[in-house]
Structure formats: C-alpha cells, structure tokens
Amino acid sequence: MSDLSRNKKPPAADDAISAICGAITSYTRFLICGHIRPDGDCLGSQLGMYHVLKTLGKEVHLYNAGPVMEHYQFLPGIEYIHPTLDPNYRPEVSMFVDCGAVNRVADDFQPQGFLINIDHHYSNLRFGDINYIDETSAAVGEQVFYVVKRLGMEITPEIATCLYLSIIADTGSFRYPNTSDSTFTVAAELVRSGAAPHLIAREYYETRKPESVRLASRVMANFHFAYNGQLVWSEITQQMYESAGGEDNEPESLVSELRGIKGVEVAILFHELAEGGLRAGLRSKGGVDVSRVAKEFGGGGHPNASGAYVRGDYETLKKQILAAMAADFAAK
Numbered sequence: 001m002s003d004l005s006r007n008k009k010p011p012a013a014d015d016a017i018s019a020i021c022g023a024i025t026s027y028t029r030f031l032i033c034g035h036i037r038p039d040g041d042c043l044g045s046q047l048g049m050y051h052v053l054k055t056l057g058k059e060v061h062l063y064n065a066g067p068v069m070e071h072y073q074f075l076p077g078i079e080y081i082h083p084t085l086d087p088n089y090r091p092e093v094s095m096f097v098d099c100g101a102v103n104r105v106a107d108d109f110q111p112q113g114f115l116i117n118i119d120h121h122y123s124n125l126r127f128g129d130i131n132y133i134d135e136t137s138a139a140v141g142e143q144v145f146y147v148v149k150r151l152g153m154e155i156t157p158e159i160a161t162c163l164y165l166s167i168i169a170d171t172g173s174f175r176y177p178n179t180s181d182s183t184f185t186v187a188a189e190l191v192r193s194g195a196a197p198h199l200i201a202r203e204y205y206e207t208r209k210p211e212s213v214r215l216a217s218r219v220m221a222n223f224h225f226a227y228n229g230q231l232v233w234s235e236i237t238q239q240m241y242e243s244a245g246g247e248d249n250e251p252e253s254l255v256s257e258l259r260g261i262k263g264v265e266v267a268i269l270f271h272e273l274a275e276g277g278l279r280a281g282l283r284s285k286g287g288v289d290v291s292r293v294a295k296e297f298g299g300g301g302h303p304n305a306s307g308a309y310v311r312g313d314y315e316t317l318k319k320q321i322l323a324a325m326a327a328d329f330a331a332k
C-alpha cells in the first residue's frame with residue numbers, strides 16, 4: 001500500500017479514519033444515510049461505502065429520501081437505495097455521508113445506534129460518535145477513499161466508479177477551487193482501479209431529458225443582474241415546470257453555469273416550491289462567502305456553494321435574500 005492513505009490528512013482526520021475502520025471491523029449491521037435531494041457526491045459516497053461493507057460481508061441498508069435523478073441510474077448498486085426505512089431493521093451503526101446535520105437526511109429523522117459522520121462541510125454539527133470532518137476534501141468520496149485504503153482493501157471497479165462520480169460531481173469535473181493535487185492523485189488511483197472517466201462523464205452529463213434541457217434554456221434566457229452585474233439571479237417557477245413538463249428538480253448544474261458570466265461574483269437560482277416558499281442555490285467564484293446568507297435563511301453549505309430552503313411567500317423571500325447580499329457587495 002502506498003502512503004496515499006495518509007496523504008495531507010490532518011491528525012484529527014487520521015484518528016477518525018482509524019476509528020471508522022475499527023467500527024467497520026467490529027459491527028455487522030449498518031445503515032448508510034445521505035441527504036435529501038442527493039447530489040453526485042452524496043450518492044457516490046453512499047454507494048461506494050455500500051460496496052465496501054458488502055465486500056466485508058456486512059448487512060447494509062441504504063436510505064435516501066430522494067428524489068434520485070435519472071442521470072444517477074448508472075451507478076452500480078443504485079437499486080438498493082430506498083426512500084423509506086425498514087421499521088424492523090435495527091442498525092448497530094448509522095453512517096452519514098455529506099450531511100452537515102442529522103435533519104439533512106429527513107426532517108424528523110431519528111438516528112439509531114453508533115453514529116459515524118463523514119463530511120466535508122465546515123459547518124458540520126459534529127453529531128457523530130465518530131466525526132470524520134475534513135473541509136479540505138473536495139468530495140466525501142475522497143474521504144471514503146481514504147477509509148478504504150486504511151482498511152487495506154482492494155478498490156473494485158464498482159467502488160472506483162462510485163467514488164470517481166463523487167469527485168467529478170463536487171469539483172465540477174476538476175474545475176472548482178476545491179480541486180487540489182491530491183484530488184487528481186485519488187482520481188488517478190480510481191481510474192487505475194476501473195473507473196472509466198469517459199463512460200461516467202457520458203452518463204452524468206449526456207443523458208438529460210428533453211424537458212430538463214427545455215427548462216434549462218428558459219432559466220438561462222431569463223437571468224437578472226444586481227449589484228452592478230456582480231450578482232446574477234434566475235428562477236424556476238411552478239408555472240415554468242408546468243409548461244416545460246420537467247420533473248420537480250432543476251438540472252443541478254444550472255446555477256454554476258450562471259456563475260460563468262464574466263464579471264459575475266455570485267449566482268443565485270431561486271426555485272419556487274409548490275408548498276409555498278423557495279429553495280435557493282448560491283454559488284460564488286471565491287470572493288464572497290455565500291454560506292453567510294444561506295445560514296441567515298436557515299441553510300448552509302460551503303463558502304462557494306450553499307443552499308437554503310425557506311417556507312413563506314415566494315416573491316417576498318426572493319427580495320429578502322437579494323437584499324441580504326448587499327452586505328457582501330457593499331463591503332467590497
């Protein structure tokens with residue numbers, strides 16, 4: 001084994017990795033949870049860990065409240081992810097991936113057993129019995145990789161495919177500021193272990209539904225500037241869903257594409273909720289910490305990528321969030 005498993009990890013992370021390996025070895029019945037409206041990092045980490053535990057002969061249930069979008073259906077093991085919990089299953093260990101807090105799994109989620117918390121959000125509430133929190137990790141998939149290495153296991157093509165997807169999802173295919181030399185080192189080992197970059201990219205980027213592309217075109221055509229063009233925002237209203245015929249989940253990368261406009265520092269995509277209120281996706285090029293405003297509205301995330309879910313009047317909330325951004329631009 002190379003010394004990659006100890007590469008750049010802070011000492012606390014190193015201890016957490018050892019403790020996780022100890023728990024994996026000692027226990028038999030596991031539950032792996034991810035956050036609601038899962039992204040590629042969440043699903044890739046859940047499934048990567050699933051294959052690890054199954055290889056070790058463990059009993060594993062996978063829980064995600066969903067919805068799981070179409071372009072993740074290629075992931076090996078995706079059929080084992082369930083949107084409901086088996087009430088008769090009593091896990092000895094509940095493992096959380098990519099979840100800053102327990103209620104990211106579901107509003108009233110009741111954790112059971114010994115809790116392992118693996119995450120890279122610096123705002124993580126450290127709710128686990130073991131907390132492996134490393135905000136220098138580009139993706140939780142990278143953290144799962146270090147656990148697998150420490151276990152001394154061979155990385156199968158299934159594990160490699162899931163973890164590679166995690167990494168490309170959270171780095172925008174190695175474009176975002178979280179991409180480091182170690183991200184490439186991990187990715188290279190995953191490719192050597194059987195992850196096929198072109199096939200994974202084809203499934204992830206090139207299997208969109210026509211409705212999603214139609215909806216995306218409307219979002220991209222109707223953007224608005226604020227703060228002298230430093231902020232761009234757009235929206236998906238319920239009416240747009242109805243006319244485009246898309247599923248109730250926007251194409252994920254849209255807000256990042258809006259950020260691509262020259263001169264823009266921050267992009268926000270508002271998503272009107274059928275139940276009243278909105279979800280806001282916030283992305284920054286690095287000069288503004290968008291998690292500040294996300295937190296003010298009950299959400300959170302990373303400095304460059306955050307989100308919030310707020311109930312109330314859609315138009316009022318939209319104005320409030322845009323107004324709350326004033327502090328970031330006035331300060332500059």
Ligand SMILES: [Mn+2]
Nearest residue numbers: 041098140170
């Ligand atoms: Mn993530």
